[in-house]
Amino acid sequence: MTIRVLIVDDSATMRAILTARLSREPDIEVVAVAGNAAEGRELIKLHDPDVVTLDIEMPGMNGLDFLEKIMTLRPTPVIIVSGATQQGNELTARALALGAVDCYSKCDRSGGLPMDDHGALAALVRQASQMRKSGRFARPASLARQAADKVPFNVRAIAIGSSTGGVEALQILLRDFPADCPPTLIVQHVNARFAPAIARSLDEICAAHVVLAEPDLPLRAGHVYFAPGGERHMRVGGTDSPYIRLRPGDPVSGHLPSVDVLFASMAETFGNAGVGILLTGMGSDGANGLLAMAQAGAFTIAQDEATCTVFGMPRAAIALGAASVVAPIGSIARHVLRKAA
Incomplete structure (x- = not known):
């Protein structure tokens, strides 16, 4: 056609x-x-x-x-x-x-x-041409505003992967993250030239501080780290004092940076004290990594088909049995906060 x-x-x-x-x-x-x-x-x-x-x-x-x-x-x-x-x-x-x-x-x-x-x-x-746009996503009342000033988190870190339609989904998700959220890392498939501007736009709507990730940056609560793209994968390292690792490499699952690489490092570093979230996107990047997190005991979430721009990445993860929960974008933050508190 x-x-x-x-x-x-x-x-x-x-x-x-x-x-x-x-x-x-x-x-x-x-x-x-x-x-x-x-x-x-x-x-x-x-x-x-x-x-x-x-x-x-x-x-x-x-x-x-x-x-x-x-x-x-x-x-x-x-x-x-x-x-x-x-x-x-x-x-x-x-x-x-x-x-x-x-x-x-x-x-x-x-x-x-x-x-x-x-x-x-x-x-x-x-x-x-394969996108199915169904209008604006419904935005429930902000969970961040409903939450207490300080939330007692048991989760050590959160990792998020997204691709096509992901910036819009991230806006909805991060709007409900509280200011004291666990360290959160994002790999969004996007041209590296646009990554700094996207990080700034997310910072405007998020109670936590959204920054562009830098090499060897220590992970801190209340911070969201956006992968800068280009020719480097983003990983986490250092179990006792976790930090960001940005290293050159070949594409994994067709992408550089790759969600699979980030999720695999989360499984290795944090085990059952991590959360993995896989959002809208074409292809299957992130599915194997989310499975590795699930097998390590982490809490894993995939965005549902109805609210995805493209259901490829979440579909692949669900098919592998990697998702503990499948949820619409507007309620994913609620699941995370309930698990983390």
Whole structure:
């Protein structure tokens, strides 16, 4: 089946480049292009595309407002196309939190526009076409606000893995973490360039302090450590005085950093004093690691299908018998707090 794509970008040159990159794929058709939000809105109504690529750094429009309207009024998988500016990174992080399924960088590491992206955009479009957006997730009253100022935790650390749709899910989950939560580590599959901005956006809504992980950083209660991405896996080490290990390596389960690597180190370091949470994402990264945590006696949770953007990673873990609990995203924090208290 042909995947129908709408491109929204204020640059005629960029519209032409994106169209060329997608049109050479036999299973993808660019049905229309738009130069601004108003055109994009009308073309979405006219063509009902399977996927929209959206540049949110367009003059004369608020890309985030436009994205929120798409997600609310006509839920459609959206890929954010971002330039190499700091503002673009911040907007992309917020867009992912609003429900955009992934992000695509116009530029290479040097900040230039590459002649060929080696099929990267086409691969994102194929993944996005499999998304099922069912509107906004319901957000229950915040558990963090209901909790006492100090919670007596027995859990030594929490590890979270997520991929496609994960930034939005993390916003919902971390909103309910109290300020004195156990040390929490996150591996989210995302372009390394956007990781700092995503960490900052999560910090704005979380009572605990969300920071970008650094090598050999000691784990502290009330802190959430977001993997910086790039070419390093994130592990935990040091049973008596646990710390973060960021080390180069080959992809594991197709990813670098890998959720499987983080979860396996949690099983080895904390045993039954850890919690593993596997959220929405394509593929199976994290399933084997969550099983290792479960076999070590840890409490393990997988997000349920109804609230996942993509049920791939949780489905794989559930099939292995790795999940102690399968729960909607809005109640996962409740399970964690009950177990940890």
